[in-house]
Amino acid sequence: MKSPNCALTIAGTDPSGGAGIQADLKTFQELKTYGMSVITSVVAQNTTGVKSVHHLPLNMLSEQLEAVESDLPIHAFKTGMMADVEMMKVIKEWIQNVKAPFVMDPVMIATSGDPLINEDARIYLREELVPLTAIVTPNISEAEDLTGDKISTHEDMKEAAKKIVHTLGAGAALIKGGHMQGQAIDYLYDGKAMYSFATERIDTKNTHGTGCTYSAAITAYLSQGEELHKAVEKSKHFVTSAIRHSFELGKGNGPTNHWGIREEELTGEFRNYS
Numbered sequence: 198m199k200s201p202n203c204a205l206t207i208a209g210t211d212p213s214g215g216a217g218i219q220a221d222l223k224t225f226q227e228l229k230t231y232g233m234s235v236i237t238s239v240v241a242q243n244t245t246g247v248k249s250v251h252h253l254p255l256n257m258l259s260e261q262l263e264a265v266e267s268d269l270p271i272h273a274f275k276t277g278m279m280a281d282v283e284m285m286k287v288i289k290e291w292i293q294n295v296k297a298p299f300v301m302d303p304v305m306i307a308t309s310g311d312p313l314i315n316e317d318a319r320i321y322l323r324e325e326l327v328p329l330t331a332i333v334t335p336n337i338s339e340a341e342d343l344t345g346d347k348i349s350t351h352e353d354m355k356e357a358a359k360k361i362v363h364t365l366g367a368g369a370a371l372i373k374g375g376h377m378q379g380q381a382i383d384y385l386y387d388g389k390a391m392y393s394f395a396t397e398r399i400d401t402k403n404t405h406g407t408g409c410t411y412s413a414a415i416t417a418y419l420s421q422g423e424e425l426h427k428a429v430e431k432s433k434h435f436v437t438s439a440i441r442h443s444f445e446l447g448k449g450n451g452p453t454n455h456w457g458i459r460e461e462e463l464t465g466e467f468r469n470y471s
């Protein structure tokens with residue numbers, strides 16, 4: 198068999214299987230992408246929240262990165278939880294030798310409200326890592342943190358996307374509207390054009406891992422050579438299906454369904470985006 202497209206995630210874990218590394222690998226697999234993973238932190242969490250976190254020693258982080266990069270192709274990679282500046286420095290050094298699109302999910306707070314990254318790390322992420330990205334995918338509060346501006350309207354979302362590209366130096370910015378009212382609308386700005394991706398709001402609390410799943414899907418499509426705005430459009434479809442078919446599991450915010458898209462292929466429920 199020919200060699201597959203290969204995607205790597207660099208992120209924290211979720212033993213309950215809905216977010217982090219576990220969500221990323223499930224997404225890669227669904228999208229026929231060979232998935233690889235480098236763990237930054239082991240997180241004891243479930244659908245109700247984060248219980249405790251253990252950061253891997255820095256040498257283990259760099260040795261994992263080296264183990265993957267020295268042996269296998271990387272066609273695209275993403276980062277999720279990177280808890281502190283020391284870890285980010287190791288990852289930055291590694292990124293500088295890798296010639297593949299970098300998708301950053303600027304993970305700061307879990308859906309449960311628990312912080313996943315410290316204050317110094319927010320600044321380092323913004324100043325040193327955002328400029329290396331092909332695309333950064335903040336939700337509303339992460340976009341507010343990155344830009345320093347309050348976001349209340351769709352116009353504010355578009356302004357934030359432009360600022361993240363033109364002022365912070367990202368390759369592109371996708372501002373996710375999951376936490377706004379009304380339709381679930383996301384805005385993508387790639388430095389030239391503004392695109393919007395809209396779906397109906399699905400009435401569910403089971404959204405644990407949506408951001409991880411979305412950015413992993415974008416990484417998978419980019420690893421296949423898909424053009425950026427097409428990769429986002431297809432990923433919006435993927436994450437919407439995952440939310441529509443999400444699971445009533447656990448006592449908190451249940452996980453999304455990574456095979457939701459297969460259920461829709463069977464029943465023919467496809468959506469178009471503006």
Ligand SMILES: Nc1ncnc2c1ncn2[C@@H]1O[C@H](COP(=O)(O)OP(=O)(O)O)[C@@H](O)[C@H]1O
Pocket residue numbers: 335336337373374375376381382383396397398399400401404406407408409411433436437440
């Ligand atoms: N209830 C919902 N119905 C439909 N789409 C949603 C819903 N909640 C979130 N989304 C979508 O899921 C994706 C993840 O967005 P968001 O929840 O804002 O990110 P995060 O998980 O990082 O907080 C976006 O495409 C957003 O529009």
Ligand SMILES: Cc1ncc(COP(=O)(O)O)c(N)n1
Pocket residue numbers: 208209210211216217218240242277278304306307308313404405406407408409410
């Ligand atoms: C290790 C890890 N990374 C990221 C998230 C964010 O999850 P969500 O996609 O729900 O914002 C999480 N809960 N745990």
